[in-house]
Structure formats: C-alpha cells, structure tokens
Amino acid sequence: MKIRAIALNTFKEAIRDRILYLLLFFAAVCIIFSRLLALLTVGDRVKIIKDVGLSSLSIFGALMAILIGTGLVYKEIDKKTIYTIISKPIHRYQFLLGKFFGLVLTLFIMLLLMSFIFLALVFFHTFKIEWEMLIAILFIFVELCLITSVALLFSCFSTPILSSIFSLAFYLIGHTAWGLETLIKKVKPGFGKTLAQVLYHFLPDLENFNFKTEIVHHLSIPSEVFLFSILYGIFYTLFILALAILVFRKRDFI
C-alpha cells in the first residue's frame, strides 16, 4: 500500500517530465525513419523496419530509464521532499521500491506507446499484426527494468549527471561485454586471459535480452534460453536493488 502510494506519485511526477516526451518524439521519428531506410534497401524491406524499430525501442527506452531514473532519488533529497516522507511510518526500502516501481510503470507506458507506433508501421507493410514482435519487446522491457535499478542505485549516492554517465556506461558495457568471449578464446593463457575471464563473469551481459535478430528473421529460440534470460533479468535486478537499499539505508539526508 505504502509502496503503491509512492510508486503512483513517482509515476505522476515522471510523466510530467518533458524529457520523456522529447525522447518519445525522437523514438517515433527513428521508427518512422526506418521506412526511408527500407526504401534504400535491396531485399526484404520489412526486416529493416523491424530491426531499426526494435533497436529504437531499446535505445530510447534505455535513455528514458537513465535520464529519469538517475534524478529520481537525488531530486527528492535535493528538493528536501524526502524529509516529510521518511519521517512518516515508512521503511526506507519501501520508499526506494516505490520509486523503482513508479519508474517501471512510466517506462511500461512509454514502451507501450512506442510499440504501438512500431507495430502500426509494420502492419502497414505486412497487413497483419506480428505478435511475435511482442516477445522481443517483452525482453526489452526486462532490460529496461534492470537499467532502471542501476540508475536508481547510482541516484542514491551521486548527482544526476555522474549517475547518467555511469548508467550509460553500464548500458554500453552490457551490450559489448560478449566480445570478451571471443577475446578469451584468442588470448594465450596468462594474466590477460584470467582478467578477461573475471571481467566476463562479473560484467552484465545485456545481450541476453536481445532477441531482435531471432525474431526478425523468424529463427527458433529454445525455451530454456527464454527462461535463462528472464531469470537473469530478475535476479540481476534484485541484486542491484538490494545494493541500492543497502546504500540508501545508511544515508544521511543533510
């Protein structure tokens, strides 16, 4: 109940943020721009629209999560609105979870809007609703939840600009860390290889949530891969949220 109240208030506040609509506008522009790219392509044009569209959803969704998420807690402390909330009979973790769910709800609505534009564009080309796209979108949503938790973690102890840089780095590293696997294979045993192996296991692998290629090209995906990705997303998010709560629990609000 208390978490829900905080979450709804966060949602109401986040939905007023102009940056959200700016990003939504650019996402729409990118999705529609894919139509132009498709015209220049030889071969299956719809695939380009799907590929660019899904990527836009992922990138702009992540930007929304980062740019709004990193200010969430910081703004409360900076504007001192947190004083009257923490002094009420509420645990600090409830406040943080409320913030998290509030932003997740905001992102869900935004992703829904972006998906609607995207699916409509695909519909105009294929004249059928491609429901399997929703699987790719679901995993984009799982990824956004994880990025939100990361943004929230940084927001607990850092300024929005620094937190945005950290979270963006997390996103970029997360999408390129798979390269380490190739590196491990190529490097001779020694310090370099061990380091690469440690990093490979420690760094997040956001490619686990990337099913765009498989979905666009109608490739089959084994169900255990889906299950692994979902569990990976849930546990990673829980781990980051637990870290955020640990940091937030001991924080002085000066």
Add this chain to the structure above:
Amino acid sequence: MATVLKIENLHKSFSLGFIPKKKKILNGISLSVEKGEIFGYLGPNGAGKTTTIKCILGLIFPEKGKIELFGHPYLSLKAKEKTGFLPENPYFYDHLTASEFLYFYSQLFLINKKEREEKIESLLRLVDLELSADLQLRKFSRGMLQRIGLAQALLNNPSLVLLDEPLGGLDPLGRKEIRDVIVRLKEEGKTIFLSSHILQDIEMICDRVAIIVNGKIINQGALQDLVSEKILFTEVILSGVEDKELEGLGEYLSGQAGRTLLKVFKEENVEKVLELVHSRKGKIHSLIPRTETLEDLFVGIVKQR
C-alpha cells in the same frame, strides 16, 4: 507527567568538502520533553537545532547517544506513527493540489478511504486553506505552504508534533495564525517541540525551553525559572525638563520633538525623576519597567560563548 521524547548524550558530526573534514555539529545533547507541553528549542543559526530534529526522525543517524519516543526506540514505525513533522522552509511536490498532496501523505499512514476524506477536509479547515484545496502547491505563497505543511504534519493525529522553524519567514499575520494553531494543538493535549530563533514567539507560547549553542545545551527549564521577573530598568519618556538636570539619574538614550527617552536603573531614581518632572511642571509620556526577556538571556548566553 509522562516523558514523550527523551534524548541522551547525542553526538553527530559531518564530513564535508572535497577533502572531507569532520565538523562536530552535536556535542552531547540531552533533553526531555513532557506530555502536553510546548517545548521551545532555541539557538542561533548553525547551532544544531535542525540536526537534532533530523536525528529524532531518523533522517540522519547519530554517532552516539540514545533517543526514545514514547518509550520506543526512535526508528521504530510505532514511534513515527505518533509523530508529526513540519520541516524548515517546507518543500513539497508542487505539481499536486493541496487536497491531492494531503491524500498522498494519508496513504503513507494507511488511513482508510472514508476517514481520509473527512480528515483532509477538517485539516484544510484548521489551517484555513479550504478555498485553495484545488490549487497547485506551486501557486502557494510562503505562508500557505507553511500552513499546508502543518496540515500534513497533523494527518495522523500525532501526539508529538515536531516543528522546525515554523514561524520563520512569515509576516506578522502569518506568524499569528501559526501560533494560534500551535496553541490550539496544545489545548487538544498534543505535545509540541518547536525550534526557532524568533524569541518573541517562543516566549509567548512555550512552557519550557532549551537553549543550544555550538551543539551543546547551555540552559534548559521552565520559562519562568530561566527568566527572572526582577525589574532590570525603567524606560521613561518625559518632556519639560532640561537634559542637564537629568544627569546622574539615568542613561540618556534619545531626545526628539522635545521629548527625552531616559533609561533609569534604580527604583529610587525613578521616584526622583518623577518628582523632578512634577516640580518643573513637565509631563511623563510613558513609564515602562523592563524585566529580563528571553532575548536578554539568549543574547547574554550566546555572547558569553
């Protein structure tokens, strides 16, 4: 009387700056607030008043010391359920209207729906904001914000209300309104803990006070025990007497439009001044005996430090 708030040997320091340097803010604060009283917490800016209140509410964590609220450890939700808080210069979600704002906070107290609406209505009436119920907080004046802040502090019908500089930055009328509400709360049996540096107001409404300077409590007790009722001096405004003749009777302060303001220290000198004015067929315009005020005590203590 039951003790509502008890603080023992509270210590807190902050590390601030790029190269952190420890600064001691609270240096062994001990005090107790009894049920049903208005307790004034006085101190100059930066003395540690707000830091103490933040420690009580669990917004910051003390390094050492003990805080008890209603006999519960201070961080327990049970203690918080009976406490209300109005921060200094309150900042709220300014996109909410007054009633939405109170509705949001009432959810944090798990007040049920029916009770919630009645509560919000009666609180808006108490702080005289009924007509602004649907106005966004961003359009509120300073005094209105203070009043809606007070309303949110009273949502849970708290037994203890902590007010941090509730009268700061308000015009005389705004101050009177808040003061009246505070007195009304006392009449309802609530305990009020308020910090302030506006001594006049504290003097008017507080039963007991504690004076904090540099993180230490210098003096605390009932107001009448702290401030003596002995007459310090008498201020006399008179006319019709030459200034020269008044020499030795008192301290000449100013003379304007034929009137002289004289500060007379001894009672027998007051008699002499009156006789002199009478014999010269002059006039006494006013005669005010001045007892020690909280301000005198406060200024004296702060200067000593």
